[in-house]
Amino acid sequence: MAHGARDGLSDTGSGRRAVEAVWRIESARIVGALARYTGDFSLAEDLAQEALAEALVAWPREGVPREPAAWLLTVGRRRAIDAFRRRAARDERYAALARELGEGGASSGAGTADLAGNLGRALDRDLLWDPDQIADDRLALIFVACHPVLSKDARVALTLRVVGGLSSEEIARAFLISVPTVQARITRAKKTLAAARVPFEVPPPEDRAERLGSVLNVLYVIFSEGSTASGGAEWMRVDLAHEAVRLARVLARLVPEEPEAQGLVALLELTAARFPARTAPDGEPVLLEHQDRRRWDRSAIRRGRAALARATSAGRGLGPYGLQAAIAECHDTAPSVAETDWERIVLLYEALGRVAPSPVVELNRAVAVSMAAGPAAALPLVDELVVSDQLRGSYLLPSVRGELLSRLGRRDEARAELELAARLCGNARERGVLEAKAAAL
Amino acid sequence: MPKYMLIMRGTDEGLAAYEKLDFSEVMAAMSRYNESMIDAGVLTAGEGLADAAESVVVDLSSDTPVVTDGPYGETKELFNGFWILDVASKEEAVEWAKRAPLVGPGNKLEVRRVQGAEDFPDGEWAQKEAEWRTELGTD
Numbered sequence: 271m272a273h274g275a276r277d278g279l280s281d282t283g284s285g286r287r288a289v290e291a292v293w294r295i296e297s298a299r300i301v302g303a304l305a306r307y308t309g310d311f312s313l314a315e316d317l318a319q320e321a322l323a324e325a326l327v328a329w330p331r332e333g334v335p336r337e338p339a340a341w342l343l344t345v346g347r348r349r350a351i352d353a354f355r356r357r358a359a360r361d362e363r364y365a366a367l368a369r370e371l372g373e374g375g376a377s378s379g380a381g382t383a384d385l386a387g388n389l390g391r392a393l394d395r396d397l398l399w400d401p402d403q404i405a406d407d408r409l410a411l412i413f414v415a416c417h418p419v420l421s422k423d424a425r426v427a428l429t430l431r432v433v434g435g436l437s438s439e440e441i442a443r444a445f446l447i448s449v450p451t452v453q454a455r456i457t458r459a460k461k462t463l464a465a466a467r468v469p470f471e472v473p474p475p476e477d478r479a480e481r482l483g484s485v486l487n488v489l490y491v492i493f494s495e496g497s498t499a500s501g502g503a504e505w506m507r508v509d510l511a512h513e514a515v516r517l518a519r520v521l522a523r524l525v526p527e528e529p530e531a532q533g534l535v536a537l538l539e540l541t542a543a544r545f546p547a548r549t550a551p552d553g554e555p556v557l558l559e560h561q562d563r564r565r566w567d568r569s570a571i572r573r574g575r576a577a578l579a580r581a582t583s584a585g586r587g588l589g590p591y592g593l594q595a596a597i598a599e600c601h602d603t604a605p606s607v608a609e610t611d612w613e614r615i616v617l618l619y620e621a622l623g624r625v626a627p628s629p630v631v632e633l634n635r636a637v638a639v640s641m642a643a644g645p646a647a648a649l650p651l652v653d654e655l656v657v658s659d660q661l662r663g664s665y666l667l668p669s670v671r672g673e674l675l676s677r678l679g680r681r682d683e684a685r686a687e688l689e690l691a692a693r694l695c696g697n698a699r700e701r702g703v704l705e706a707k708a709a710a711l
Numbered sequence: 712m713p714k715y716m717l718i719m720r721g722t723d724e725g726l727a728a729y730e731k732l733d734f735s736e737v738m739a740a741m742s743r744y745n746e747s748m749i750d751a752g753v754l755t756a757g758e759g760l761a762d763a764a765e766s767v768v769v770d771l772s773s774d775t776p777v778v779t780d781g782p783y784g785e786t787k788e789l790f791n792g793f794w795i796l797d798v799a800s801k802e803e804a805v806e807w808a809k810r811a812p813l814v815g816p817g818n819k820l821e822v823r824r825v826q827g828a829e830d831f832p833d834g835e836w837a838q839k840e841a842e843w844r845t846e847l848g849t850d
Contacts, residue, residue: 287800288805290802401746508712509799512712515752516797523750523752569756
């Protein structure tokens with residue numbers, strides 16, 4: 271019996287992967303359509319998960335249906351009727367709704383008009399496959415998942431789940447947290463959205479800039495988490511970073527007129543292009559100056575530069591993501607560190623400091639100045655940051671300061687700074703690099 | 712992320728069936744398919760090949776290369792074009808392949824993983840490979 275079950279499991283393994291593949295492609299459309307029909311994002315997400323659970327049982331046994339999205343939507347709709355019937359005990363409106371849906375017709379009865387109207391449209395197959403409607407739903411979904419009423423962690427989890435189609439298990443693995451933690455975050459997020467009565471819609475023009483900023487930030491956070499894991503022993507979690515690139519491409523297609531969405535795609539493509547050279551065969555990180563640039567992903571660089579050109583051609587000037595992308599482009603197109611256009615990078619950091627002032631930008635500007643004009647020119651900029659104390663507790667400041675002091679021949683001070691940086695650094699791999707530098711002095 | 716190539720492998724029969732269809736409808740279906748993969752952020756490259764009747768075959772099986780007109784002679788399966796996808800798994804590539812607007816007898820898609828740097832042991836040939844890619848601007 272136990273043996274038989276194990277055999278069954280291996281079959282289910284490939285069946286499960288097939289379901290997950292469909293889900294990655296269709297989840298945004300399923301959740302989006304169900305949210306539009308029910309007018310209730312949280313309910314839609316529950317219904318979508320129920321449909322997914324049903325697929326995980328049925329498909330490995332019966333094969334993937336010919337129209338998987340239609341199958342999932344039909345199950346989701348049936349579950350919606352069940353949910354309305356359960357609520358009907360408390361509220362006659364839902365009873366009417368469930369009746370109408372069960373009969374396959376739309377209601378226009380008083381009191382139920384809005385909800386039934388929404389659900390009636392659910393029955394309209396043409397609307398279901400209208401590409402403009404699908405795009406609107408997907409965009410509304412992204413905006414809701416990244417809504418500012420949610421905590422940052424909740425936005426990240428919800429975006430990966432409903433837009434990216436990742437399971438709680440995959441999200442937990444990517445962020446080195448437990449599955450119940452992910453599930454709790456998502457449950458809490460849905461409650462928060464319901465309590466705040468966040469509508470399922472693309473935000474009105476007056477809110478658009480702020481809301482888009484939140485979406486871009488969430489994708490950037492996901493990418494950063496993947497490209498420099500903040501904790502644990504791994505240097506990068508490349509799959510997570512690539513998922514962020516994919517989601518940024520999806521977003522840029524939905525809002526082609528937004529230069530910062532193009533800027534974000536450009537930044538992520540141009541940064542991810544260097545991943546193949548960032549890790550040595552033994553898993554150690556390889557810093558930019560030592561990377562074998564021949565390993566950089568040329569087609570990612572081409573895609574990134576094309577996105578940056580689109581951001582530039584909007585003619586509204588580059589925003590923070592576009593400027594960072596322009597800096598990344600300088601690196602990606604240079605044959606070596608020595609032949610990099612550091613003067614241009616200094617100018618771009620100055621521009622970035624104007625549109626998005628931050629001590630980290632100042633620190634990077636100091637590094638660029640040191641490359642363009644030597645360590646002596648850069649050290650006062652770094653010392654100013656030490657005095658201002660804005661980067662307290664960050665390993666970056668002592669690591670840069672140590673590097674500059676080392677280049678100036680001030681070895682004892684340099685060693686002390688690099689040792690301090692190593693103590694502050696949370697990533698085991700990066701810490702190793704800093705310790706090695708300190709020891710070499 | 713792994714890359715997969717979807718390879719169009721139609722037979723003469725499949726091709727002939729397509730020639731009977733309305734060209735603009737075929738192109739519209741194909742463009743919807745391409746757009747859906749771009750919208751999903753997975754399509755990174757693709758090309759369609761011209762009629763195999765225009766091709767020549769260079770046969771290297773003897774000491775002197777033999778050049779003949781037309782497609783592969785005895786084999787009836789043709790390589791008609793490809794897409795390259797950036798996807799999380801082979802299953803996801805297969806799922807996209809199922810959606811291609813190429814239905815009917817004689818139409819097939821082959822799903823092949825594209826080799827990456829990880830397939831080449833570090834050494835002289837990996838270096839050479841990387842140099843060529845830089846030179847050609849491919850990845």
